[in-house]
Amino acid sequence: MKIGVLGGGAWGTALAQVAARGDTPVKLWAREPEVVESVNSAHENRAFLAGVALSPAIRATNVLDDLDECEALLVVVPAQFLRGVLTQLAVGARPLVLCAKGIEAGTRKLVAEIARELHPQAPVAVLSGPTFAHEVAKGLPTAVTLACEDDGLRNALAERLAGPAFRTYGSSDVTGAEIGGAVKNVLAIACGVVEGAGLGLNARAALIARGFAEMTRFGVARGGRPETLAGLSGLGDLVLTCSSTNSRNFSLGVGLGQGRPAAELLADRRTVAEGAATAPVLREAAAAAGVEMPVTAAVCALLEGAPVDAVVRSLLARPLRGEAV
Ligand SMILES: NC(=O)C1=CN([C@@H]2O[C@H](COP(=O)(O)OP(=O)(O)OC[C@H]3O[C@@H](n4cnc5c(N)ncnc54)[C@H](O)[C@@H]3O)[C@@H](O)[C@H]2O)C=CC1
Numbered sequence: 478m479k480i481g482v483l484g485g486g487a488w489g490t491a492l493a494q495v496a497a498r499g500d501t502p503v504k505l506w507a508r509e510p511e512v513v514e515s516v517n518s519a520h521e522n523r524a525f526l527a528g529v530a531l532s533p534a535i536r537a538t539n540v541l542d543d544l545d546e547c548e549a550l551l552v553v554v555p556a557q558f559l560r561g562v563l564t565q566l567a568v569g570a571r572p573l574v575l576c577a578k579g580i581e582a583g584t585r586k587l588v589a590e591i592a593r594e595l596h597p598q599a600p601v602a603v604l605s606g607p608t609f610a611h612e613v614a615k616g617l618p619t620a621v622t623l624a625c626e627d628d629g630l631r632n633a634l635a636e637r638l639a640g641p642a643f644r645t646y647g648s649s650d651v652t653g654a655e656i657g658g659a660v661k662n663v664l665a666i667a668c669g670v671v672e673g674a675g676l677g678l679n680a681r682a683a684l685i686a687r688g689f690a691e692m693t694r695f696g697v698a699r700g701g702r703p704e705t706l707a708g709l710s711g712l713g714d715l716v717l718t719c720s721s722t723n724s725r726n727f728s729l730g731v732g733l734g735q736g737r738p739a740a741e742l743l744a745d746r747r748t749v750a751e752g753a754a755t756a757p758v759l760r761e762a763a764a765a766a767g768v769e770m771p772v773t774a775a776v777c778a779l780l781e782g783a784p785v786d787a788v789v790r791s792l793l794a795r796p797l798r799g800e801a802v
């Protein structure tokens with residue numbers, strides 16, 4: 478199966494490296510001409526994945542039509558830009574494997590829902606899990622959820638992408654796999670705030686556990702399965718991104734916890750912190766589904782400029798409740 482990758486950021490590049498194992502040719506579409514130049518001539522993506530030697534079998538392009546020859550497309554464009562790129566692409570009935578993690582502002586759609594809306598003939602799959610791009614690109618051991626409703630396609634994609642250090646676990650729960658990845662980005666910001674404000678390790682563990690509870694409530698309300706949320710794409714990714722400054726979402730939270738404004742922190746970056754865009758949409762989607770998400774609401778307040786101590790106080794002052802509800 479000839480693979481094309483849409484999106485030349487860190488994760489698209491790392492996935493191109495996965496797909497190019499054994500020097501199998503892979504096409505990588507990148508928006509930035511300097512990324513195309515750097516991948517093709519130096520076999521490195523200096524802008525987004527500096528320091529990792531890439532397979533020469535990866536050929537980059539910024540012409541979308543160059544991906545026409547590919548039989549399956551890994552879609553790794555950030556959630557807020559996905560619609561713009563997918564609209565320009567003739568997909569036909571080729572499978573789209575969604576690898577971005579977020580919810581679209583305005584429509585409140587998950588990325589696979591955007592793909593289904595724009596390309597109803599294309600079967601969709603979701604690849605998600607605890608996967609820092611640098612580690613994957615260097616070949617460090619990693620495991621992911623590969624979700625697809627079609628058993629045959631799921632097995633074919635899982636076989637095609639798996640390798641000695643990259644394990645794919647199949648699931649038929651596309652929605653559950655997507656929700657874990659989108660929600661954990663918001664919760665990682667909260668855990669970064671705990672670090673930045675010096676609130677301690679107990680607070681971080683509490684946020685991970687209660688954040689997982691709200692991720693599960695929301696995921697189940699949207700049709701996902703609890704066991705998917707407890708797997709690699711949910712709890713697995715939550716634990717990874719809530720515990721390391723390698724996470725862009727966590728490090729954004731560290732800055733917020735130190736009292737810096739969100740606009741200033743986001744203006745400094747070329748890389749995405751999907752949780753910043755997802756948080757307000759998730760708050761709306763949760764309200765529409767009648768699901769309580771207090772940690773998400775707290776992250777929204779912090780992004781909107783509320784002082785850290787006031788937000789923490791109000792989170793802790795909520796009425797006491799049973800753990801299971
Ligand atoms: N970096 C990682 O370790 C992982 C990232 N992801 C997800 O993958 C998705 C892509 O993230 P990264 O590759 O890390 O991005 P990145 O932060 O490395 O690079 C930014 C990306 O955004 C694109 N971009 C910026 N403005 C754009 C526009 N106006 N239109 C279209 N594209 C635009 C850039 O071309 C570039 O590909 C995100 O949803 C992220 O949550 C998922 C797993 C791991």
Ligand SMILES: O=C(CO)COP(=O)(O)O
Binds near residue numbers: 578606607665725
């Ligand atoms: O999704 C990721 C790891 O699985 C990457 O997280 P960040 O976008 O927060 O860096």
